[in-house]
Amino acid sequence: MANKFVPVSGREMPRFSGIKTFFRMPHVEPVSDYDVGIVGVPFDGGSSYRTGQRFGPLGVREVSSLGRVFHWGRMQSFTEKIRVADIGDIPIVPVDLAKSYQRIEDFYDKVLSGSSRRLIAVGGDHSVTLPMLRAVRKSVGKPVRVIHFDAHMDTYPAAWDCEYHHGSFLRHAVEEGLVNAAGSLQIGLRGPLAGRDDLDFIQKHGLRVAQVDDIRRGAGVSDFIKTLPDFGDDPTYITFDVDCLDPAYAPGTGTPVPGGLTTYETQQILRALRVKRLVGADVVEVLPAYDSSEITQLAAMDTLFEILGLMVGSTR
Amino acid sequence: MANKFVPVSGREMPRFSGIKTFFRMPHVEPVSDYDVGIVGVPFDGGSSYRTGQRFGPLGVREVSSLGRVFHWGRMQSFTEKIRVADIGDIPIVPVDLAKSYQRIEDFYDKVLSGSSRRLIAVGGDHSVTLPMLRAVRKSVGKPVRVIHFDAHMDTYPAAWDCEYHHGSFLRHAVEEGLVNAAGSLQIGLRGPLAGRDDLDFIQKHGLRVAQVDDIRRGAGVSDFIKTLPDFGDDPTYITFDVDCLDPAYAPGTGTPVPGGLTTYETQQILRALRVKRLVGADVVEVLPAYDSSEITQLAAMDTLFEILGLMVGSTR
């Protein structure tokens, strides 16, 4: 293992200094030699309410200065097992969703094809997950199981006569055959909804839903994690919308919903996941302009850290 | 049911656009044909510390853009059962508490008399609840049971030689015979107090108090809600001071107190209430100038949504 893939030490170069990369890891070319690439996808042209998620990658890179690599629960540094790198941002088109989708998919295709590389994206609004799933689906050859953290179902219909927006990525992903709906799991959903119809899609496709209430039954999250399915050898993808968290924990997001999860709960769930093939992941809807004291950015960074822990014990 | 009383659809007119009303519902005249009116009461002349609750109605109208109408727990849209409207703000007198009290009471009298209308007020500081209870008491003909969410008892004595301020509304309401003290319930109280005497009033009048500790005993709120009384056919009024919530969940308020409830807990309690005659309600002490990323305003809006759910299953 080349020792290039270790973070700049905070005890040598103070954490507030230097050019910011994810986890202070090296910045390398997208098509180069590493195991897991963290990539920014600064697109927010799919947002229906607050916007500015384009600054999400910047915000997460900044607080990455506080990032560390050793997981106390797993008793392991991710740097000991995998070569993690910052591969920069995908050059999206801020004024055109379709072109941005194409650029995202092309970028993913180029990085994933003929390689064992895996990618973790930092959004951007949730609309960016669709083109990434298109590429991931191609690279793994079959639909993936999705572990979807969110306050919303994201299976909503067209809005303003537009099929594609940040509330419909999962509907399209299922309809395009990118996702194994029945094998997937939604975590953190909660109302209110616009109407009863909002539930039709998940019922029709058999999506398993863990509402906040479900997670807090009995002894709470420690009970809930016992009910998590084993994803075994199935290719699995994690998409983490920070609005699964309560606005107290993630104010800096596009469509916050009261009554959400705590960072502790999402940590516990992520640590409990049994996934042998984690083929990709993303953390989306970080909106720094609405953040307060960077707490949403910190939560996103911490989630990346947990995902890296899962990456260690899995392959593509 | 006239279909006029549905919100502007976010899938046609984006949620960030348009003139803001509570829940994007129609703005109608106070004395007109509807079931439940939401009214702003932008008075903060009773505040003892931070002030600016006059902007509370504005703040809640703004975030109402994110409001939705279908309750996942109740499996029902409130718009299917009741005609809800924004009836504007009461024209209070910012520099005179007594005159404002009179205007509020007059407004309520006019709206409630000879009608089955019900009102939900958005404050304003907590002093506004007193004139509203005066009018509600008249309209229902007997003292009401109050479900009082708060960090404070609000039964405090005169301050600066003034009887009326935002910490004494309940004392006056009890002493004026507006409230059935023994049938009422205070939720979310916590210390510290100014002195032992602060407890005298609630002991004398037999007010039932659920401190935060009481709510978190055992399995927490799921145990607590089993202990809630049935309010049955008694006329009942809900007054929700957002400072019942912890400052992490409701920073934008006048007199925050650490160690408070979460929005999840207040949701659970509101959903568990058995009230057949919910004769009125208010959500007070929203102070946008101290809010962070609108989370307090969102919590207030969400509380309104839960109260609307209770309105559906009850009458005046």
Added chain:
Amino acid sequence: MANKFVPVSGREMPRFSGIKTFFRMPHVEPVSDYDVGIVGVPFDGGSSYRTGQRFGPLGVREVSSLGRVFHWGRMQSFTEKIRVADIGDIPIVPVDLAKSYQRIEDFYDKVLSGSSRRLIAVGGDHSVTLPMLRAVRKSVGKPVRVIHFDAHMDTYPAAWDCEYHHGSFLRHAVEEGLVNAAGSLQIGLRGPLAGRDDLDFIQKHGLRVAQVDDIRRGAGVSDFIKTLPDFGDDPTYITFDVDCLDPAYAPGTGTPVPGGLTTYETQQILRALRVKRLVGADVVEVLPAYDSSEITQLAAMDTLFEILGLMVGSTR
């Protein structure tokens, strides 16, 4: 003159209360009987850097509470001469620039055709001016002279292979024959630029440019206003990008540039304009999420007030 078109009085209904409309004027239907309509155009899908101008109309409506109608310099209330109304927001499509352009143009066509109505738009990013000019051009039957307040030329080339964005509206407006380039005037421009080529378009088309330096020569703005052309009977359109102001005066905007104008200077210039046919106007690039203490929103509202003063003395 119907006395309907006067603002809600702040001495009766306090300025912090009530449902917010531009200048507290009545909210009326777009196609109805009034002289000047103020309309929100909450589109920000053309932004190249910070985004969130979709909340501009909301932000300006809010501070409109402080708006007043009597112009001390002109010794006249605009309400004495013209009927001004808030006609709501145009229902744009947040995720699609082309569709939004169509909706804006259609809306303008509908309001302007067969009528003497005039519109003042509140943006939104600067890309929205193009479809409005398309409609205005049709309604007046010839190219308009534009008075363009901005830090930028907005004649920039395509970016990311996209012709339309908030930095190219004027280039397209000139190329489409909507604007009389030689008769137009740009005010407040300043560097730095991306390159020398940025100047080609204005040189080719003979656009007159008043850089900040030009405005501050000699005795400053009082000298500069003597050099302003007389727009006489030519149909003239004012587009005011708040980034013509210095970031100290307008922090809440998409692409701020140090070394800009003060609100006093833009007031002086607006008051000095000689325009007999002011056929329309807009104030754009207000971005509340980056504003500080609402000063940008206040500056935008004040600019609307000056434009209303110009509307009084002119016709379409």
Added chain:
Amino acid sequence: MANKFVPVSGREMPRFSGIKTFFRMPHVEPVSDYDVGIVGVPFDGGSSYRTGQRFGPLGVREVSSLGRVFHWGRMQSFTEKIRVADIGDIPIVPVDLAKSYQRIEDFYDKVLSGSSRRLIAVGGDHSVTLPMLRAVRKSVGKPVRVIHFDAHMDTYPAAWDCEYHHGSFLRHAVEEGLVNAAGSLQIGLRGPLAGRDDLDFIQKHGLRVAQVDDIRRGAGVSDFIKTLPDFGDDPTYITFDVDCLDPAYAPGTGTPVPGGLTTYETQQILRALRVKRLVGADVVEVLPAYDSSEITQLAAMDTLFEILGLMVGSTR
């Protein structure tokens, strides 16, 4: 001169430390031995729009940590000539304007009677100036000339059927014979106004007005200060509403108006005043909750410093 009346040195006790007093001067009893007392008047019950000026004295005390005592223009430390002290806050009644007026007047009476002490008040909203003028009038035995810095005339009529509010102090002061209207001067006024009638009072009473335009004619403030009257031996009072400043310089205030003065301009004017009997002064309408980076508080503190410079060269 007792050396007690010098500030805590920033080179011994760092400026960020210690218990905060105005200019780090000693905190003494109101009725004790000093020359000029700075007193907080934390009342905001007269506010018509934003409120929270009650935290003004706190905010100014905080930034007083950066205060210094030597005036480069005057080549003099105010501590060399006068004994300046922080005499605490007047215990006002937040929920009652009339009672607060009485407490303010009583406090002033007690401090001023039988003494040569002078007071500089830190507001609070502008309504507090009226009771202070009542007491000052008594102490000097005749009407005072007022130098009134403001964006507004503050001669407005009753609002909401209330005579007393923060926009009417000067009208009452003139009508009660506290102020020599014809000998007074208003600085920084600007429109818009609610209507033409707003001008009636100042015309009737012959108040001299220097609008922002008047101050910026020709070479600007350096010309303007040549036109200032000599206040000679007449008892003179300075009331400085921070909203005379532009919102860019004083965002943290109740009713900001674009197009205002700069701190440089008010410094120049204050330095140019010829006043032999400066019998009192106040700085009002500082509203920390709306301030940004404390710049309004700093401007207020700096204005206090200039007023102290004037106090040095004058007597009561």
Added chain:
Amino acid sequence: MANKFVPVSGREMPRFSGIKTFFRMPHVEPVSDYDVGIVGVPFDGGSSYRTGQRFGPLGVREVSSLGRVFHWGRMQSFTEKIRVADIGDIPIVPVDLAKSYQRIEDFYDKVLSGSSRRLIAVGGDHSVTLPMLRAVRKSVGKPVRVIHFDAHMDTYPAAWDCEYHHGSFLRHAVEEGLVNAAGSLQIGLRGPLAGRDDLDFIQKHGLRVAQVDDIRRGAGVSDFIKTLPDFGDDPTYITFDVDCLDPAYAPGTGTPVPGGLTTYETQQILRALRVKRLVGADVVEVLPAYDSSEITQLAAMDTLFEILGLMVGSTR
């Protein structure tokens, strides 16, 4: 008991007014007659990331306006049993850590020697605890048991070739024999860590650690507090780094870590402590410039209140 040691009453002097001291208690000389002194230690020269903790004492004094003295759980006002005073700030040297250490230790020595006084310090960054422990160790004559609330172990090695910084105070305290490591307890720790080595020190010295996970096992904090040791007659010191709290509860701190405690949990733990000799305490790492709506400052003030409750039932 002299009644001098009671707070200024909020019902006489409104809480927003007056010169700010901790809990509105009297400001007295450090060497004078009182039982428990609260002292500011505004040093942040040991910070490794965000800095500005020098304003911590100011921030806590400000929100102390909301402080009250009666503990509902203990049914007791601390003012009934102990004389508590604000003794000002220690005059530290902002640019020199070693000199500041000396000044802190000297100050403590002077206050503690030949007296039964006890001190509660308000930081400042966590590096200030070391010189305070040096003095406390001397005053009690043996190593103290430390109850250490923190997200971090603070037993980290030298950084940038410097032994002393805010992450190493406990290592030095143990190595210098100031602390009884085996009798101490760390509460709230959580990962991630920089590396496995970070755990060596606590393992070697037998420090007992309660990670957040340990506190939330089973029924959560109500179970955890049953496992707390009895500190009996051993001299015990509480050091409370506000970053033990989750960033949602304490955003205003230097090195926030997601997944932390709630204020409710720390209240429960503090209330359950059995300590007969509480010889000193501190609350550190409050960083107002990063706070949001003062919630961190409020949490710190509330923690002081709980510590005062413990002081009542204990001696030095």
Added chain:
Amino acid sequence: MANKFVPVSGREMPRFSGIKTFFRMPHVEPVSDYDVGIVGVPFDGGSSYRTGQRFGPLGVREVSSLGRVFHWGRMQSFTEKIRVADIGDIPIVPVDLAKSYQRIEDFYDKVLSGSSRRLIAVGGDHSVTLPMLRAVRKSVGKPVRVIHFDAHMDTYPAAWDCEYHHGSFLRHAVEEGLVNAAGSLQIGLRGPLAGRDDLDFIQKHGLRVAQVDDIRRGAGVSDFIKTLPDFGDDPTYITFDVDCLDPAYAPGTGTPVPGGLTTYETQQILRALRVKRLVGADVVEVLPAYDSSEITQLAAMDTLFEILGLMVGSTR
């Protein structure tokens, strides 16, 4: 000229995306082939009041996304003439001023020796200029003339028994023979001062001072720039403390002083400088935690741009 030294184009990679470097220029090794290196010096251990200037380089890199390279006044892109690069941050020691000084000087020595490279530093507090001048003095072989933009003289005496802090850099630089005092110029100074003695040093050493008053005499800055000396062939260094600007233009700084310069004025002065040997420069005291909407960071970035314009026409 290698075309490597051009910024990432905003029309290809949107300005909000990518890893942030100064002006989006390439990040290269400190000792490598370029003409002008921009280097971060994130040290704030010399601050006497607000602190956090350690985040200055980060803040300026962020807003550098809006940076452009063509100077409209000079009609030239700096990239056409000089190779500019971001060379990262100097690894300072946050807890030790002396060690940081050594690291800064060593870094500068290494970069400057045996090379024609020039450096522009981005602070950090103003104390960092001293070690940089030590190295620059060595590299040019004689004292340099300093053009010093500041609100303060920075020739202050020791504080808290410490010689070195952010208010004494110039005193030491003169006393150590690094600076040609009589050939230097201070711009933007203004009171108040701590005392008359503060003026002794500049009088003794004949430092030329342009107070704000001096700059605004007559026609203002356009007159002032005619009085600027010609620095000719003398080695000259520019140190720009952003607090020379008024707090309205630069709120995000350590010790703001009302009555300061505007960004327009500093632009005009920088453009008018005649300097043939600009041997180095710095922009210091940017404090993002106190900035509002990034306006201070933008002003700093713009100043860097003007300095780069001066670098083009000069050599070391």
